[in-house]
Amino acid sequence: MPTPHYGQPRYRAIADELRRRIEGGTIPPGALLPTESALTSEFKASRGTVRQAIALLREADVVATEHGRGTYVKTRRNEHESNREAQPETRHRQIPANPELAALFAVDVGTALVEQQSVTRIDGAVGIVVRTYRLLRTR
Amino acid sequence: MPTPHYGQPRYRAIADELRRRIEGGTIPPGALLPTESALTSEFKASRGTVRQAIALLREADVVATEHGRGTYVKTRRNEHESNREAQPETRHRQIPANPELAALFAVDVGTALVEQQSVTRIDGAVGIVVRTYRLLRTR
DNA sequence: AGAAATTTGTCCGTATGTATC
DNA sequence: AGATACATACGGACAAATTTC
Numbered sequence: 001m002p003t004p005h006y007g008q009p010r011y012r013a014i015a016d017e018l019r020r021r022i023e024g025g026t027i028p029p030g031a032l033l034p035t036e037s038a039l040t041s042e043f044k045a046s047r048g049t050v051r052q053a054i055a056l057l058r059e060a061d062v063v064a065t066e067h068g069r070g071t072y073v074k075t076r077r078n079e080h081e082s083n084r085e086a087q088p089e090t091r092h093r094q095i096p097a098n099p100e101l102a103a104l105f106a107v108d109v110g111t112a113l114v115e116q117q118s119v120t121r122i123d124g125a126v127g128i129v130v131r132t133y134r135l136l137r138t139r
Numbered sequence: 140m141p142t143p144h145y146g147q148p149r150y151r152a153i154a155d156e157l158r159r160r161i162e163g164g165t166i167p168p169g170a171l172l173p174t175e176s177a178l179t180s181e182f183k184a185s186r187g188t189v190r191q192a193i194a195l196l197r198e199a200d201v202v203a204t205e206h207g208r209g210t211y212v213k214t215r216r217n218e219h220e221s222n223r224e225a226q227p228e229t230r231h232r233q234i235p236a237n238p239e240l241a242a243l244f245a246v247d248v249g250t251a252l253v254e255q256q257s258v259t260r261i262d263g264a265v266g267i268v269v270r271t272y273r274l275l276r277t278r
Numbered sequence: 279a280g281a282a283a284t285t286t287g288t289c290c291g292t293a294t295g296t297a298t299c
Numbered sequence: 300a301g302a303t304a305c306a307t308a309c310g311g312a313c314a315a316a317t318t319t320c
Contacts, residue, residue: 066293068309131269134268187307209286282319289311289312
Protein backbone atom coordinates (compact mmCIF):
# COMPACT_ATOMS: atom_id res chain seq x y z
CA MET A 1 0.00 0.00 0.00
CA PRO A 2 1.49 3.28 -1.07
CA THR A 3 2.13 5.79 1.65
CA PRO A 4 -0.34 8.62 1.47
CA HIS A 5 1.34 11.97 1.50
CA TYR A 6 -0.73 15.03 1.88
CA GLY A 7 0.63 17.58 -0.49
CA GLN A 8 4.25 16.66 -0.07
CA PRO A 9 6.33 13.53 0.30
CA ARG A 10 7.43 12.32 3.64
CA TYR A 11 11.14 13.02 3.15
CA ARG A 12 10.42 16.65 2.39
CA ALA A 13 8.35 17.06 5.51
CA ILE A 14 11.19 15.64 7.53
CA ALA A 15 13.67 17.92 5.82
CA ASP A 16 11.49 20.93 6.57
CA GLU A 17 11.23 19.95 10.21
CA LEU A 18 14.98 19.56 10.52
CA ARG A 19 15.53 22.86 8.78
CA ARG A 20 13.20 24.54 11.24
CA ARG A 21 15.19 23.15 14.11
CA ILE A 22 18.44 24.32 12.57
CA GLU A 23 17.24 27.80 11.77
CA GLY A 24 15.51 28.03 15.09
CA GLY A 25 18.72 27.24 16.90
CA THR A 26 17.64 23.91 18.29
CA ILE A 27 20.51 22.35 16.38
CA PRO A 28 23.27 24.97 16.32
CA PRO A 29 25.93 25.36 13.64
CA GLY A 30 28.68 22.83 13.98
CA ALA A 31 26.51 20.42 15.89
CA LEU A 32 25.76 16.92 14.78
CA LEU A 33 22.30 16.05 13.64
CA PRO A 34 20.68 13.11 15.34
CA THR A 35 21.93 9.91 13.79
CA GLU A 36 20.01 8.39 10.95
CA SER A 37 18.74 5.62 13.18
CA ALA A 38 17.56 8.14 15.75
CA LEU A 39 15.69 10.08 13.10
CA THR A 40 14.28 6.84 11.80
CA SER A 41 12.65 6.04 15.09
CA GLU A 42 11.62 9.61 15.78
CA PHE A 43 9.82 10.12 12.50
CA LYS A 44 8.80 6.50 12.14
CA ALA A 45 10.24 6.49 8.66
CA SER A 46 12.63 4.14 6.97
CA ARG A 47 16.31 4.93 6.84
CA GLY A 48 16.09 5.55 3.12
CA THR A 49 13.45 8.21 3.63
CA VAL A 50 15.52 9.86 6.33
CA ARG A 51 18.53 9.86 4.05
CA GLN A 52 16.48 11.49 1.33
CA ALA A 53 15.57 14.24 3.75
CA ILE A 54 19.18 14.78 4.74
CA ALA A 55 20.19 14.78 1.09
CA LEU A 56 17.88 17.73 0.54
CA LEU A 57 19.57 19.69 3.30
CA ARG A 58 22.96 18.74 1.98
CA GLU A 59 22.08 19.99 -1.47
CA ALA A 60 20.83 23.21 0.07
CA ASP A 61 24.24 23.51 1.74
CA VAL A 62 22.60 23.57 5.15
CA VAL A 63 24.46 20.53 6.40
CA ALA A 64 27.50 18.49 5.46
CA THR A 65 27.93 14.78 5.93
CA GLU A 66 31.20 13.17 6.80
CA HIS A 67 31.65 9.51 6.21
CA GLY A 68 31.86 7.66 9.48
CA ARG A 69 31.19 10.71 11.57
CA GLY A 70 27.75 12.04 10.97
CA THR A 71 25.98 15.05 9.54
CA TYR A 72 26.97 18.51 10.70
CA VAL A 73 25.13 21.79 10.54
CA LYS A 74 27.26 24.05 8.40
CA THR A 75 28.28 27.42 9.66
CA ARG A 76 26.68 30.25 7.77
CA ARG A 77 30.11 31.50 6.84
CA ASN A 78 31.00 29.52 3.79
CA GLU A 79 34.42 30.57 2.59
CA HIS A 80 35.21 27.06 1.51
CA GLU A 81 38.94 27.14 1.94
CA SER A 82 39.90 23.62 1.17
CA ASN A 83 43.49 23.88 0.18
CA ARG A 84 44.29 20.27 0.87
CA GLU A 85 46.63 18.18 -1.18
CA ALA A 86 49.20 20.88 -1.48
CA GLN A 87 51.65 19.85 -4.11
CA PRO A 88 55.28 20.19 -3.20
CA GLU A 89 57.03 23.21 -4.59
CA THR A 90 60.10 22.18 -6.51
CA ARG A 91 63.03 24.22 -7.66
CA HIS A 92 66.26 23.61 -9.51
CA ARG A 93 69.48 25.43 -9.05
CA GLN A 94 73.09 24.96 -9.87
CA ILE A 95 75.58 25.13 -7.03
CA PRO A 96 79.29 24.62 -6.59
CA ALA A 97 80.23 21.55 -4.58
CA ASN A 98 81.20 22.33 -1.02
CA PRO A 99 83.91 20.19 0.55
CA GLU A 100 81.45 17.69 1.96
CA LEU A 101 79.58 17.09 -1.26
CA ALA A 102 82.78 17.20 -3.27
CA ALA A 103 84.16 14.37 -1.15
CA LEU A 104 81.00 12.36 -1.65
CA PHE A 105 81.03 12.71 -5.39
CA ALA A 106 84.81 12.45 -5.55
CA VAL A 107 85.19 15.67 -7.46
CA ASP A 108 87.00 18.93 -6.88
CA VAL A 109 85.51 21.51 -4.60
CA GLY A 110 83.58 23.96 -6.71
CA THR A 111 82.49 21.45 -9.31
CA ALA A 112 79.02 22.26 -10.59
CA LEU A 113 76.22 20.27 -8.98
CA VAL A 114 72.51 20.34 -9.67
CA GLU A 115 70.40 20.73 -6.59
CA GLN A 116 66.71 19.98 -6.80
CA GLN A 117 64.71 21.10 -3.83
CA SER A 118 61.21 19.96 -2.97
CA VAL A 119 59.25 21.58 -0.17
CA THR A 120 56.17 19.85 1.16
CA ARG A 121 53.84 21.88 3.27
CA ILE A 122 51.47 20.63 5.90
CA ASP A 123 48.73 23.06 6.78
CA GLY A 124 50.75 25.86 5.29
CA ALA A 125 53.81 25.12 7.40
CA VAL A 126 56.88 23.55 5.91
CA GLY A 127 56.97 19.89 6.85
CA ILE A 128 59.66 18.26 4.76
CA VAL A 129 62.45 19.64 2.64
CA VAL A 130 64.12 17.25 0.24
CA ARG A 131 67.26 18.15 -1.62
CA THR A 132 68.63 15.96 -4.35
CA TYR A 133 72.17 16.45 -5.61
CA ARG A 134 73.55 15.21 -8.90
CA LEU A 135 76.58 15.91 -10.96
CA LEU A 136 75.87 18.37 -13.69
CA ARG A 137 77.83 16.32 -16.17
CA THR A 138 77.22 12.59 -16.08
CA ARG A 139 80.07 10.32 -16.71
CA MET B 140 33.98 18.26 3.96
CA PRO B 141 31.95 15.33 2.75
CA THR B 142 34.00 12.23 2.48
CA PRO B 143 32.42 9.91 0.03
CA HIS B 144 34.68 7.32 -1.47
CA TYR B 145 33.85 7.55 -5.09
CA GLY B 146 35.91 4.80 -6.59
CA GLN B 147 38.83 5.25 -4.24
CA PRO B 148 38.74 4.91 -0.47
CA ARG B 149 40.81 7.25 1.61
CA TYR B 150 43.32 4.73 2.83
CA ARG B 151 44.18 3.75 -0.70
CA ALA B 152 44.77 7.36 -1.72
CA ILE B 153 47.11 7.80 1.23
CA ALA B 154 48.95 4.60 0.35
CA ASP B 155 49.37 5.85 -3.21
CA GLU B 156 50.79 9.16 -2.03
CA LEU B 157 53.26 7.43 0.26
CA ARG B 158 54.27 5.08 -2.51
CA ARG B 159 54.91 8.05 -4.75
CA ARG B 160 57.18 9.56 -2.16
CA ILE B 161 59.06 6.32 -1.75
CA GLU B 162 59.51 5.68 -5.44
CA GLY B 163 60.33 9.32 -6.01
CA GLY B 164 63.15 9.18 -3.50
CA THR B 165 61.59 11.52 -0.98
CA ILE B 166 61.66 8.64 1.47
CA PRO B 167 64.66 6.55 0.47
CA PRO B 168 65.14 2.83 1.18
CA GLY B 169 66.03 2.14 4.76
CA ALA B 170 64.50 5.35 5.99
CA LEU B 171 61.67 5.58 8.46
CA LEU B 172 58.29 6.71 7.30
CA PRO B 173 56.72 9.57 9.22
CA THR B 174 55.06 8.25 12.35
CA GLU B 175 51.44 7.27 12.29
CA SER B 176 50.50 10.34 14.28
CA ALA B 177 52.44 12.56 11.88
CA LEU B 178 50.62 11.03 8.94
CA THR B 179 47.37 11.39 10.83
CA SER B 180 47.81 15.13 11.09
CA GLU B 181 49.19 15.52 7.58
CA PHE B 182 46.37 13.71 5.84
CA LYS B 183 43.71 14.67 8.35
CA ALA B 184 42.72 11.05 8.63
CA SER B 185 42.20 8.84 11.63
CA ARG B 186 44.96 6.61 12.81
CA GLY B 187 43.04 3.55 11.70
CA THR B 188 42.87 4.83 8.17
CA VAL B 189 46.57 5.63 8.17
CA ARG B 190 47.31 2.17 9.44
CA GLN B 191 45.20 0.68 6.69
CA ALA B 192 47.26 2.60 4.15
CA ILE B 193 50.51 1.37 5.67
CA ALA B 194 49.13 -2.15 5.74
CA LEU B 195 48.67 -1.96 1.98
CA LEU B 196 52.30 -1.00 1.50
CA ARG B 197 53.39 -3.71 3.89
CA GLU B 198 51.40 -6.27 1.97
CA ALA B 199 53.03 -5.05 -1.23
CA ASP B 200 56.39 -5.57 0.48
CA VAL B 201 57.26 -1.92 0.03
CA VAL B 202 57.73 -1.27 3.74
CA ALA B 203 58.26 -3.21 6.95
CA THR B 204 57.01 -2.23 10.39
CA GLU B 205 58.64 -2.85 13.75
CA HIS B 206 56.75 -2.57 17.00
CA GLY B 207 57.71 0.55 18.91
CA ARG B 208 60.21 1.50 16.28
CA GLY B 209 58.44 2.60 13.12
CA THR B 210 57.93 1.64 9.51
CA TYR B 211 60.90 1.28 7.22
CA VAL B 212 61.11 1.47 3.48
CA LYS B 213 62.40 -1.90 2.34
CA THR B 214 65.43 -2.00 0.16
CA ARG B 215 64.27 -3.01 -3.22
CA ARG B 216 65.44 -6.40 -4.26
CA ASN B 217 67.00 -6.85 -7.63
CA GLU B 218 64.23 -6.65 -10.14
CA HIS B 219 66.97 -7.10 -12.71
CA GLU B 220 70.27 -8.88 -12.51
CA SER B 221 72.14 -6.25 -14.49
CA ASN B 222 71.04 -3.66 -12.04
CA ARG B 223 74.35 -2.71 -10.59
CA GLU B 224 72.96 -0.22 -8.16
CA ALA B 225 73.96 -1.02 -4.67
CA GLN B 226 71.65 -0.30 -1.79
CA PRO B 227 71.83 3.33 -0.80
CA GLU B 228 73.69 4.16 2.35
CA THR B 229 71.48 6.14 4.67
CA ARG B 230 72.48 8.13 7.67
CA HIS B 231 70.80 10.37 10.20
CA ARG B 232 72.27 13.35 11.87
CA GLN B 233 71.07 16.32 13.81
CA ILE B 234 72.09 19.71 12.55
CA PRO B 235 71.35 23.30 13.47
CA ALA B 236 69.30 25.18 10.92
CA ASN B 237 71.35 27.47 8.75
CA PRO B 238 69.74 30.75 7.67
CA GLU B 239 68.34 29.27 4.48
CA LEU B 240 66.69 26.29 6.12
CA ALA B 241 65.60 28.35 9.08
CA ALA B 242 63.74 30.66 6.73
CA LEU B 243 62.06 27.73 5.03
CA PHE B 244 60.86 26.18 8.25
CA ALA B 245 60.11 29.55 9.78
CA VAL B 246 62.24 28.88 12.83
CA ASP B 247 65.22 30.53 14.43
CA VAL B 248 68.66 29.95 13.04
CA GLY B 249 70.23 27.15 15.01
CA THR B 250 67.00 25.26 15.64
CA ALA B 251 67.60 21.53 15.63
CA LEU B 252 66.79 19.82 12.35
CA VAL B 253 67.04 16.19 11.43
CA GLU B 254 68.95 15.59 8.25
CA GLN B 255 68.62 12.22 6.64
CA GLN B 256 71.08 11.56 3.87
CA SER B 257 70.82 8.81 1.33
CA VAL B 258 73.70 8.12 -1.03
CA THR B 259 73.07 5.98 -4.06
CA ARG B 260 76.03 4.59 -5.94
CA ILE B 261 76.08 3.53 -9.54
CA ASP B 262 78.96 1.31 -10.48
CA GLY B 263 80.71 2.32 -7.32
CA ALA B 264 80.54 6.02 -8.01
CA VAL B 265 78.21 8.30 -6.18
CA GLY B 266 75.28 9.04 -8.41
CA ILE B 267 72.65 10.74 -6.33
CA VAL B 268 72.65 12.28 -2.89
CA VAL B 269 69.28 12.91 -1.30
CA ARG B 270 68.99 14.94 1.85
CA THR B 271 65.72 15.17 3.73
CA TYR B 272 65.20 17.81 6.39
CA ARG B 273 62.55 17.76 9.08
CA LEU B 274 61.96 19.58 12.28
CA LEU B 275 63.16 17.60 15.24
CA ARG B 276 60.06 18.34 17.19
CA THR B 277 56.68 18.68 15.59
CA ARG B 278 53.14 18.85 16.83
C1' DA C 279 69.71 1.30 35.68
C1' DG C 280 65.40 3.61 35.70
C1' DA C 281 61.70 6.72 34.41
C1' DA C 282 59.41 9.13 30.88
C1' DA C 283 58.25 9.85 26.24
C1' DT C 284 57.43 7.81 21.65
C1' DT C 285 55.56 4.67 18.58
C1' DT C 286 53.17 0.69 17.05
C1' DG C 287 49.62 -3.19 18.29
C1' DT C 288 45.05 -4.20 19.53
C1' DC C 289 40.37 -3.74 20.85
C1' DC C 290 36.02 -1.39 21.47
C1' DG C 291 32.04 1.44 20.07
C1' DT C 292 29.61 4.35 16.84
C1' DA C 293 28.26 5.91 12.28
C1' DT C 294 27.82 6.28 7.22
C1' DG C 295 28.20 4.18 2.27
C1' DT C 296 26.96 0.50 -0.55
C1' DA C 297 25.01 -3.77 -1.94
C1' DT C 298 21.83 -7.54 -1.66
C1' DC C 299 17.66 -9.98 -0.58
C1' DA D 300 10.04 -0.61 2.89
C1' DG D 301 12.66 -3.22 5.70
C1' DA D 302 16.43 -6.13 7.12
C1' DT D 303 20.97 -7.63 6.92
C1' DA D 304 25.83 -7.77 5.80
C1' DC D 305 30.08 -5.77 4.77
C1' DA D 306 33.43 -1.91 3.76
C1' DT D 307 34.93 2.50 5.12
C1' DA D 308 35.89 5.86 8.68
C1' DC D 309 36.40 8.22 13.16
C1' DG D 310 37.67 8.34 18.10
C1' DG D 311 39.11 6.61 22.47
C1' DA D 312 41.59 3.56 25.46
C1' DC D 313 45.09 0.62 26.87
C1' DA D 314 49.11 -2.63 26.13
C1' DA D 315 53.72 -3.64 24.36
C1' DA D 316 58.15 -2.51 22.32
C1' DT D 317 61.48 0.90 21.75
C1' DT D 318 63.94 5.15 22.35
C1' DT D 319 65.45 9.01 24.92
C1' DC D 320 66.94 11.46 28.87
